[in-house]
Amino acid sequence: xxxxxxxxxxxxxxxxxxxxxxxxxxxxxxxxxxxxxxxxxxxxxxxxxxxxxxxxxxxxxxxxxxxxxxxxxxxxxxxxxxxx
Numbered sequence: 001x002x003x004x005x006x007x008x009x010x011x012x013x014x015x016x017x018x019x020x021x022x023x024x025x026x027x028x029x030x031x032x033x034x035x036x037x038x039x040x041x042x043x044x045x046x047x048x049x050x051x052x053x054x055x056x057x058x059x060x061x062x063x064x065x066x067x068x069x070x071x072x073x074x075x076x077x078x079x080x081x082x083x084x
Contacts, residue, residue, distance in 0.1 A: 001069045008047050009065060012040045023066025037062050044068070050075035 006021050013021070014031035021030070032040065040062070045051055050072060052061075061071050 001065055004047070005069055005072065006065070008043055009040070009068075012036045012043070021065050023064065023069070025065045027062055027065060027068070032062065044072060048072050048076060 001021075001023055009021060009027075010016055012032055013027065014036075016030045041052060041057070052071065052075065056071050056075075060067060062068055
């Protein structure tokens with residue numbers, strides 16, 4: 001996962017403390033609730049210049065740090081494979 005993503009994610013995880021946020025880290029276990037999830041969505045879109053489509057606004061997208069980062073990477077990389 002991108003270090004900028006991890007730094008952006010940390011304030012939304014009230015139970016993360018100083019522990020390492022890894023791809024398999026479960027965001028709900030680290031304190032992401034539904035209100036913070038909405039705020040996180042806006043932060044992701046602003047920070048990474050993406051727009052998360054409705055079909056990606058599901059629980060599984062926000063289950064783990066790695067899962068959310070995979071969605072961001074997918075949205076940042078156009079079909080031709082070059083990153084924006």
